[in-house]
Amino acid sequence: MTIARETEAAIKGDMVRGDYDINRNNRKVPTLKQVWERYLPWAKEHKKSWIDDLRYYRKHLEPRFGNKKLDEISTLDIERVKLDLKRGTNRRGKPYAPATIKHQLVILRRLYNLARKWDMYDGKSPLESVTMPKLDNLQTEFLTNDQLTRLLEVLEKWPFRDSVAFIKFALFTGLRRGELFKLTWDDIDFERSLVRLRDPKGGKAENIPVSPEALGVLRDLEVTSSYVFPGKDGKQRTNFNGPWSRIRKAAGLPDNFRFHGLRHHFASTLVRAGYDLLVVQKLLTHKDSKTTQRYAHLSPSALKKAAQQSGKLLTPDSESKKFSQSG
Incomplete structure (x- = not known):
């Protein structure tokens, strides 16, 4: 009996120490x-x-x-x-x-x-x-003039006008696909040329200004749902891969040109036109300026202009010289 008790006590001790992981x-x-x-x-x-x-x-x-x-x-x-x-x-x-x-x-x-x-x-x-695959997250896509012309020509004749509007609005605003899916008519302020983004990627809701051309796309749409670009039965759209693939092919765009490339094209166009990266950052709703820096190499003219003007800006003008001499 003593041996049995001693054995039982030993087993209980082992269980406490984890030697017998019965429960696990x-x-x-x-x-x-x-x-x-x-x-x-x-x-x-x-x-x-x-x-x-x-x-x-x-x-x-x-x-x-x-x-x-x-x-x-x-x-x-x-x-x-x-x-x-x-x-x-x-x-x-x-x-x-x-x-x-x-x-x-x-x-x-x-x-x-x-x-x-x-x-x-x-x-x-x-x-x-396991080692995760390395990604090139700085991929920047934009359309050549010929590619943009072909895309617009295809859109002009494309029979499904809702798909046309979806692509044109993305092109004119640079909005993300997911942001377009969630857009409702209550988010559109035609009077002040603003679009409200609800719960955008990485941040809180905010209003961004858009162009007359972008608003013109929406004015031509027939309102059939509370969503601007509704899916089946007027519900929120969740996919645009099929229409984009067909239109991209009809326009002769590269197979690897993504719908997200329209956003890059929007940003690239503004940067190449000389607009400040901070302005582009605000329009793209980037929270981190480093994300917008991928477009910096597209603005050599702006850098050259700044360098040329720097000499004048750093040289006191004649009035300043007079003031300094009189002092």
Whole structure:
């Protein structure tokens, strides 16, 4: 009896010290799909780009890892995903961009982190040993005069006027695609030539001035919804990939010219015309001036003009000379 009690006491001591991790071993490790099912409602509330996460998960992550437990997914498994995507092509037959590959890894990393935060999992993440693809985030796109002319000619004849208006308004304002999706008629101030951006990327709501040409695009639209550019059944639009792809092809633009390139073209045009980078920063609603600095190389004329004027500005004029001599 004494031996039994001593053994029981020893086992209890080992459990306290963690030598017998009975509770942990009995704890069920969730599958990636189980974490995803909890993640999706959270993402809809906290992420503007949740629809992209859903698309990528269903296409790339669920088929590979959906039924695997979190502790069954290895670093090697993830490296294989990276390699497969590098060798693979998208539905347009083009290689996957580094940003697309990185997005898969970011989603996985977030699922592991949230699983631990939500006390669903207390193991290691295989992403800790994975190197993320490096991206060139300073890519700056703009249209040549010929490309812009062809685009406008195609838009002039394009039968779907809502798509035409969407592209023209983006071209004339430099607004992000997501900002256009959320735009309502209540956000348009025709009298003061202002557009209110609700919850723009990285900041609070604000009003930005727009050109008469931009407002002219909106005046020609038929109001069918509270949204300026509505989607199906008058609801908020969530995608413009199809129309943009067809119009881009009809205009003979490069296959890799993104819709976001219209925003770059807007900014590049202003900078090349000599407008101050701070002005462009405000119109683009960049929170960090470093983001706008990518356009600095496009304004050599402004730099040259400033250099030429610097001599005069730094030389006292005749009146100043008289004043200094009399003093």
